[in-house]
Amino acid sequence: MFSRVLAEFVGTFWLVFAGCGSAILAAGIADVGIGWLGVSLAFGLSVTTMAYAVGHVSGGHFNPAVTLGLTLAGRFDPKDVAPYWLAQVAGAIAAAALLYFIVAGQADFAGTGGFATNGFAEASPQNYGMVAAIVTEIVLTAVFLVVILGATSARAPAGFAPLAIGLTLTLIHMISIPIDNTSVNPARSTGVALFAEGPALLQLWVFWVAPLVGAAIGALVWQGLEDGYGATHPAE
Numbered sequence: 001m002f003s004r005v006l007a008e009f010v011g012t013f014w015l016v017f018a019g020c021g022s023a024i025l026a027a028g029i030a031d032v033g034i035g036w037l038g039v040s041l042a043f044g045l046s047v048t049t050m051a052y053a054v055g056h057v058s059g060g061h062f063n064p065a066v067t068l069g070l071t072l073a074g075r076f077d078p079k080d081v082a083p084y085w086l087a088q089v090a091g092a093i094a095a096a097a098l099l100y101f102i103v104a105g106q107a108d109f110a111g112t113g114g115f116a117t118n119g120f121a122e123a124s125p126q127n128y129g130m131v132a133a134i135v136t137e138i139v140l141t142a143v144f145l146v147v148i149l150g151a152t153s154a155r156a157p158a159g160f161a162p163l164a165i166g167l168t169l170t171l172i173h174m175i176s177i178p179i180d181n182t183s184v185n186p187a188r189s190t191g192v193a194l195f196a197e198g199p200a201l202l203q204l205w206v207f208w209v210a211p212l213v214g215a216a217i218g219a220l221v222w223q224g225l226e227d228g229y230g231a232t233h234p235a236e
Helices: 002-026 035-058 065-073 077-106 129-152 161-180 185-192 207-230
Strands: none
Touching: 002 035, 002 077, 002 185, 035 161, 065 077, 065 129, 065 185, 065 207, 077 185, 129 161, 129 207, 185 207
16 A cells, blocks of 8 residues: 555656646746647646556556546545545645745745636636536546546556546646636645635635546446446457
8 A cells, every 4th residue: 555655646746746837837938838738738748657657556546536436436445545535635735845946946936826726717717717617627527537447448458548548638638727727636736726826725625526526427427338338248
């Protein structure tokens, strides 16, 4: 268990440091900044690289919503949910703390500002409201779980799951960064919210509840697909 939770800590640390770090440090620089597309790729690449690096140790969740979805789909032991969640949130906070340390070293540092946090209303990049953020997080997390469960199925081609999962996370960010800065991951939302200015902490509950609901829906959808396939292909 120690190795598994350490892998979850490291994987979530890298996801937040690389993904949120790209948004904080590299996205907004005039002419040479990476923009929203670059941030989307950074999140996808962070998951892909760590899934290949430590996924064989812990399963490569790096996300409380993924852990919940895998549990509801019968792929993960419920007694291990709490240690995984703690490791994921700790990894996210450690990454956010390191990003804060780096940002605070800038010569003209005057505060963290939004700090790549998730938000709605005045905290949304394009002023989307709470309902839009909730629906977006539920739908995209549900799709994310369907892809994860499908790509890691015994019937799927071996070795390609990290690519499918990373590309899906990239696409998710391309869709939803303008809406709420994209969560689909309560740990990611929590880490940076602790160091941000603005309403991030007050709005954080949305980015726990909606992804967890979406993960549960995704698990149920996948289970229905699996049951239907098994009924029509009993020999496989």
